[in-house]
Amino acid sequence: MRLLALNIQHAAEKRVPLIRNVVFDAAPDVVVLSEFCVGAQGDRLLGLLEADGLVYHRHGVPGSDLNPYTVAVASRTAIVGVGRPLEGSSHAQRILEAEIAGITVAAVYFPLAKQQIRSGTRSSSRMSTRWPAGKPSWPETGTRAHGSSTSVAGRYRA
Numbered sequence: 001m002r003l004l005a006l007n008i009q010h011a012a013e014k015r016v017p018l019i020r021n022v023v024f025d026a027a028p029d030v031v032v033l034s035e036f037c038v039g040a041q042g043d044r045l046l047g048l049l050e051a052d053g054l055v056y057h058r059h060g061v062p063g064s065d066l067n068p069y070t071v072a073v074a075s076r077t078a079i080v081g082v083g084r085p086l087e088g089s090s091h092a093q094r095i096l097e098a099e100i101a102g103i104t105v106a107a108v109y110f111p112l113a114k115q116q117i118r119s120g121t122r123s124s125s126r127m128s129t130r131w132p133a134g135k136p137s138w139p140e141t142g143t144r145a146h147g148s149s150t151s152v153a154g155r156y157r158a
Helices: 013-026 040-051
Strands: 003-007 030-037 056-059 069-075 079-083 095-100 103-109 116-118 121-123 128-130 148-153
Touching: 003 013, 013 030, 013 040, 030 040, 030 103, 040 056, 040 069, 056 079, 056 095, 069 095, 069 103
Parallel strands: 003 030
Antiparallel strands: 030 069, 056 069, 079 095, 095 103, 103 148, 116 121, 121 128
16 A cells, blocks of 8 residues: 655645645555645545545544644545544544554644744744753654654555
8 A cells, every 4th residue: 555645735726736746646545635624625636636546535624713724535445434533622623544445544733833943942922831851752753844644553565
């Protein structure tokens, strides 16, 4: 199974065809999109992916006005189960689990774009926190700039 995880950085209208081209060129069996926006813009992107064979898709719950972005998973193989572990909380849009061919794909998005790391201090316009014992502990996957992460659990063929 070939997996592509992509932070689509808000998927502005003019970038939707470019994102489709990146996904098409990579030819994944499963694609995980973070910073996905539910609505007409997101529907357009999913429609383009569907035309390229990624016909099964699910997305997280729509975000809030403050942070409207969520995650989406598209697959060539049926998505047989979906979990939203944070449903009902103010962070419900941040995690989506999709079971595909016996594999659980977890799409996770925690935005960090407005935060800066300086000398062991994390700060943003909304908070300032001191890291315990110096260095922050980053996850093994994802990007530090945008806070996106994708993990795959289960047995699969590379």
